[in-house]
Amino acid sequence: TQEDFDLATIYVSDAQYNRNIYFDTSPQAVRLYLLYNHWALKVLLYFFILVNLSLAIFEEPALVSLPTWATMLVELLCLLVFTIRLVHYAKVIPREKFWKDPKNICIIIVLLLTLIDMIIYGALKAANLYSVRWSRVLRPLLLINVTEGRQLRRAFRSIRNALPEVSSVFVLFIFSVLMFSLMALKLLSKRGLKTIEGASYFTNYLEIVFDLYVLVTTANSPDVMMPAYNANSIFALFFILYILVNTYIFMSVFLAVVFNNYKKHLKEEIRQLVRAKRHKMARAFGVLQEQREEGGPPVVSHENWNKLVQQARPDISSAHRELLWRVCDDGNQGFIGKVAFVQLADLLNIEVITLKSRPHPLQSLIPSLYESKPSRLVCRVVQHRGFVITFDLIILVNAVFIGLDEENPLISNSEWVFLALYVLEILLKLYAFEPRAFFSKHSFWNWFDTIVVVAALIATIVNSALKSSGGYTSRQVLDIVFILRVLRLIRVVDGIKRFRAIINTLIRIGPAILTFGQLILVVYYVFAMVGMELFKNKVKFYEDATNPEKAYCGNPLLKGSTFAQLSYCKNNFNNVVSSFILLLELTVVNQWHVLGTGFATVTHKSALIFFVLFHVMVVIIIINIFVAFVLEAFFVEY
Amino acid sequence: TQEDFDLATIYVSDAQYNRNIYFDTSPQAVRLYLLYNHWALKVLLYFFILVNLSLAIFEEPALVSLPTWATMLVELLCLLVFTIRLVHYAKVIPREKFWKDPKNICIIIVLLLTLIDMIIYGALKAANLYSVRWSRVLRPLLLINVTEGRQLRRAFRSIRNALPEVSSVFVLFIFSVLMFSLMALKLLSKRGLKTIEGASYFTNYLEIVFDLYVLVTTANSPDVMMPAYNANSIFALFFILYILVNTYIFMSVFLAVVFNNYKKHLKEEIRQLVRAKRHKMARAFGVLQEQREEGGPPVVSHENWNKLVQQARPDISSAHRELLWRVCDDGNQGFIGKVAFVQLADLLNIEVITLKSRPHPLQSLIPSLYESKPSRLVCRVVQHRGFVITFDLIILVNAVFIGLDEENPLISNSEWVFLALYVLEILLKLYAFEPRAFFSKHSFWNWFDTIVVVAALIATIVNSALKSSGGYTSRQVLDIVFILRVLRLIRVVDGIKRFRAIINTLIRIGPAILTFGQLILVVYYVFAMVGMELFKNKVKFYEDATNPEKAYCGNPLLKGSTFAQLSYCKNNFNNVVSSFILLLELTVVNQWHVLGTGFATVTHKSALIFFVLFHVMVVIIIINIFVAFVLEAFFVEY
Ligand code: NA
Structure with a gap:
């Protein structure tokens, strides 16, 4: 039935995007689940999270002051949106799953606490008493605990997992700082040394501990050691030893421990992801499976498979789909078993770049002109290495011109020449290369170039228009022009192969x-x-x-x-x-x-x-x- | 013959200590080679390298001024020693090997240049002209190029191997700094901002480059951004982006590249070491091999093997040697082939810790007393966990007392009590545990404890003697006492298991x-x-x-x-x-x-x-x- 296909499609796309929601499989819940995953609702949710966080700009102490009732009204609206989203989620997954998930409990508690805080704050404010909006620290918890915050939760889990080992090292590190401080107290406190401010130097234990903790971060080096060093060079040894042990060794050990745990944890997470993905695909298989032979293993037919893939990824071409099928059904049997079916989620994620060179649109539009000798020469010139080198040189000359004073009219006019050259370059490239290939998803630098040049062209024109209209230059527009001019120079590194990998x-x-x-x-x-x-x-x-x-x-x-x-x-x-x-x-x-x-x-x-x-x-x-x-x-x- | 055994012994110990010298195998050269490897000559060499480096203390600009002729005389002596050592080396290895080795060429050049520099310097000095002892920068090259500097050469090779990739990243990094500087120049130079010293802010390109390079090291953060930030908060964004890209990302990339190369290089070096070791052992085998059966593989007999091991490691017991033989000759044939022989170098490096519990010397000396009931009670108390905890608590109390003012007579006298307690602890432990086991090579903390306590005891007695003899306290002795007191406290961490691994x-x-x-x-x-x-x-x-x-x-x-x-x-x-x-x-x-x-x-x-x-x-x-x-x-x- 169509419902079965919908369900299977959802399992496949959950597997594809690593979603881990155990939704109810009743048709109504499935429809709600599809809605829940709709991109517009997600964008809306993140928008309101952002609004909620941004309230801090308008609340006391405010960057832009708004009356308390206004911010509280907006916050109430946010709370309402979060509640609706949570209720929606509760409708999608089984009730017992909902209440077992700490994410949901956390969101509910945050929402309740925020509400309580708002009421208390409002009441105290009305009575003109001092009060604190303490629930504001809870706001980021929403960012972590929404279902879409998977990556962020993973990052926090990785921190939590590193904590036991990090804290072992930390205790040892603090012990080392305390011991060195004690030694500093005994060695330096009775010498009557003074800091450059004239205060007594290293006489109070707690102050020494703080000073030496700061030295671990190197922030007060060498100032903290100067009074002792000025008194006697030998004391430099104490500080050198301290920095070696606490700054170099201990800080490296922290990095080592965090890195180790991160890697260990990452491996475990990836293993779990793969397991969950397989599980989802097995469920999709379970929905679509049929028995071909009596007592034989269950299979999925080519027809059903085709329909499923069409629903899960309507954007891929039938040729591509046919290719995927041939990968799955390598025995050419017309049906596939569970093992071949499960790998579909990964197959769908592979980007197939169609390498066939499409003809240039101008070639089909005006073939005689496009294939004429001069036109071919242009194409060959553009594709030549010298073309790239020429424009790299132009960029370097441009860099020098940018560095010079732009109040010189020669230099400020040269900008138009450079802009024209860059526009010419892009046009020539679009003439020589197939435009869709030129602006393909992976051509980062082509996009970067075109956007920067077009933006610079617009900004420069706006700037000139402003200038000529009233001799007035907008500082903001000029700043944007400057930034775009410098950004354009970045392109030069792409030409050099060994930088490209980095x-x-x-x-x-x-x-x-x-x-x-x-x-x-x-x-x-x-x-x-x-x-x-x-x-x-x-x-x-x-x-x-x-x-x-x-x-x-x-x-x-x-x-x-x-x-x-x-x-x-x-x-x-x-x-x-x-x-x-x-x-x-x-x-x-x-x-x-x-x-x-x-x-x-x-x-x-x-x-x-x-x-x-x-x-x-x-x-x-x-x-x-x-x-x-x-x-x-x-x-x-x- | 004995000569064969000597040669084989040398090959084995070369393999054991990873020496890589292709010495001549003539009996005379072998004898010279043995002398060359003598520890006394090595110590002497390093002593003279140290003397040569230390000359900088006495040469202008000097910490302790000595006449020029004195330092030059000492330097000549050093040069003589290095020359003798080099000639000795030349006698040991084949002539063509000697001249092919860049190490030797480097040493010869350094020695010659130093000599030339000394002559020029002496002549100019005599003529009262200005001159520079430029050859002093070459001195550390000797440390690298002596045959014993293997580890150091490896470290330098690892740097050299990382250089191409590091310099790629470095060029990219400098490009980024230059681009950001250009942007800073365009955005900030015309605003008439001033630094807190009142100087003009970000108006000169080279100065901006330097300031931003310093910002990569974070050393002028946030000062370098304050004038711009004070003018407009939006400029903070520029600096934040700069720090993100150049301090956090690029500096991490440097670490990644260096680390990667280090690991890659290390693996290759270890592979080469293993190969060289096998080669040495094969040569030792070649010297001692005999033909047991007609046409059969060459072997080494138990007798010859025994004699070899006795020569190579005279310190190991016959029981241990017998054990090693059984590991090699696992077929119990009375002879071993090449494969079993080659692993000997590694077997000799394994430390066999004899675990058999030796009886306490007091037990054989005064058995009736040592095994009496009170004596046994003492032993049991010392071995109890509570004993360790008690002394950890005493250490903590001691730490507090150290932190308090030692001019209070109660506190300065309490030091004697603590010292007595620590001495008692060590004596009790020596009574309960076998002394040789207690002071075994691997008991780092027992050694540490004993040395610190005994040293503290001596220093405290000396200090008291000085004080009572004339009411005079030597600052140096008192400092040593303080350092030792604090060092004693470190012992507390060893008691906690999870710190021990770190x-x-x-x-x-x-x-x-x-x-x-x-x-x-x-x-x-x-x-x-x-x-x-x-x-x-x-x-x-x-x-x-x-x-x-x-x-x-x-x-x-x-x-x-x-x-x-x-x-x-x-x-x-x-x-x-x-x-x-x-x-x-x-x-x-x-x-x-x-x-x-x-x-x-x-x-x-x-x-x-x-x-x-x-x-x-x-x-x-x-x-x-x-x-x-x-x-x-x-x-x-x-
Ligand atoms: Na710093």
Whole structure:
């Protein structure tokens, strides 16, 4: 029946896209399940997750202030959407499966807690009492726990699995830091040394521990050692040993442990994926199977198979389908068994690139002209290596021109020449090569080139129009023109073969960096919410250079501090955007102790815990996973 | 004959220790070869290499000034020793082999160039003309090219093999830096922004390239972005993208490429080692082989084998030898063929730990007392888990006491109690366990404990004696006491099982870190020599705090520079020790741009090339090899 085919199609596409949802097989549930997987609903869901997360821009401390009722109304709408999506999901899968899945429980708890928090917050606000929107830290949990967040959950699982071993090493590492600190206390505290600020040097144990922890990140090297080194060169030995053990050896061990666990975990996950995929395909087979011979094994006929593939992948051509069938039915029997059927999911994922050279459309349109001698010469010139080299040289000359001052009219006019040359290049290529092949899915550089050149052409024209219309240049348009001009230069590396392998590997990492970006987003969001509650408006940035408060970020406690001296005032937690940028700076590590002590100065020493915690979670664990990930990508490649 | 046995013995020990010298097999050459491999001559050679390298301490710019004739005399002596060693080597191996080996050619060239340099230097010095001892940079080449420097040569080969691929990535990386710099120039140069020092911001292309190169190392983050970020938050995006691409992705790719090449190369090297070892053993077999049966395969008899093993490893017991024979001659035929013979080199390297429990010496000395009930109770207590836990607790209490102020008499006296407890612990353990087993080769922690406790006991007694004799405390002795006290605390980690695996891996890396230390020494030495020629006495450190020149390191050019403000005056190239410490600081990377620009300020902008070159060679290549090395050690372990 048609229902059977629908069901089998769903199993096949679930297997193809590695979906793992145990949906009900009643016709109604199947229809709901198809709807649930519709791309528009998924886009809508992610849109509302994004809206929900973006509310932080408008809530206090806000980048753009909105009244509380407005943000709360939007949040309620988001909660409603999430609830509908969850109810939809509950209708699709069996009831007991629904309640056993921690993902669903987690979403329900988040939704309830958010609602409770909103009510409390609203009530307290109405009574003009101080209140905290604590449920905001829960928002990223939705990103993790929606059914589509598979990759992200995998990343978090991989972190969780690495934790026991990482924490063993971490305890040992902290022990080492504590021992070295104790030694530093005994060796240096009684010598009456002073830091360059004139404070006493290495006299308090906890301060030594913090200073030496910062030294592990290298952020206060060599400053932390200078007073001791100035007193006696021999003390340099202590710090060298410390850096060798704690920075070089322990940090490498962290990378090794994270990498090892990541690989081990990845292998296990892939094994499970393959198993789940086979299971789905076996179910699809079970739906379509028939008995050819009495007592023989069940099989699927060519006819049914054809219909299934047509439904599962309506986009593939019948020739391609015929090819797939011949791969499956290699005995040419007219039916296939379970083993041959199960491999279909993988076969469908293989991109078959049709290599047959299609004739150029101009050849069929104006054959006499296109095949004339001059036309052929043009084609041969374009396909020649010299053509590529010529344009690489033009790009290099262009680079020099860009570097020169664009206020010189000769140089600013030369831009039109270069643009014309680039447009000419693309047109010539489109003349010589088949346009559909030129703009095929895998021709990254052709797409890149064309988009950049066309965009640059448009932006340059807009810019000139603005300029000639009123002698006025829009800074934004000009910036875009500049960026596009420089982007165009990148193309030169594609010409060199030995760079192409490296760049292709980097491009292939792309999708995984997206998952990684979500991971970072989740962690940053939580830290940003907490950070904003703890540190909002403690440090202020003044645009106005004449404001005397600018020198100490509007907080007298910061007078004379390194934080203020380096004019770090804009590195604050006063809105979600600057919080994110601050957290990025902490991820890069350098000067994190200055930022941390700055915020400790305006609040309390214990605020340093926030910054150390961030360092441990983001730099020691998450960045190492990222590095492990790039390493693995390159190991697989070579 | 005896000569045959000597020759076979040499082949076996060459195979065992992976020596690869194709020596002459004439009896005289063999005797010379045995002498050449004598440990005393090797120690002597390394001693003179060390002396030769250490001359830098006494040569201008000197830490301890010696007259030129004195250092030159010592250097001549060193050259003489190296020449003798080389002549000895030439006598050992066939003449044509000697002249084909680049190692020997390299040593000869180094010796000749050094001699020429010394003559020129001496002549110019006598004529009171300016001259440079340029041959000093060649000194570390001797460390690499002596026959014993196999491991070090392997490390350098591994770097050389990684170079083509690393340089591909490096060119791409530099291209990326240049493109980003060009974009920064176009976007930021015309905005009239100022750095916190009031200088113009991002207006000069070369300066932007340097600033962004420094940003790759994160050393000027977030300072380099603050002026742009203060002007407009959107510019943070540019820097974030830059750091993502160049710091996170490219630096990880460098690690990946270095690691990949290291592994590939290591595998090839090990394959070659195994091949060479087999070849040596086959030659030993060739010397000792005899024909048992007419036309049968050649064999080695049990008798000859025994004699060979006795000569090759006189230290192993006859029981152990008998065991080895049984492993080889598993058919119990009384002779072995080539295949069984070849594996001997590996068998000899296996440590056989005799597990039989020897009785305690006290048991045979005073059996009645040692086996009495109270004595047995003592043994049982010592072997109990509670005993270990008790002493771990004592250590923790001790740690707290160390942290407290030792000027309190209660606390300084408690030290005696702790020392007594530790001595008691060791004595009890020696009473309960067999002493030779307790101090066996593999009992790292027992050795560690005993040495630290005994040393602490001696140092504390010396300290007290000094104190009571004249109320005078020697700072040095007290420092040693403090260090030993803290070292004792380390023992606590050995008690916890899950740390032991990590620590054992770390201990096993030890020998390889030694090779790595030599590698670093070679590179540092070359950079130190060049650095001292370029920058000596440009920056001065004044012990005297009242000296007004201290504020700008004795060089008016540094007035107001960050270098002087952070009082980095002692980070200079005025002698070899401070040069090495400075290079270490550059290796740690943080603030390297401050150090670099400091030296560029007192000389010329192009001095930055020295610092960038150092960063590329040491941080991008050598440190990555170190990390690859630690990673590999941990991957093998788990
Ligand atoms: Na740093």
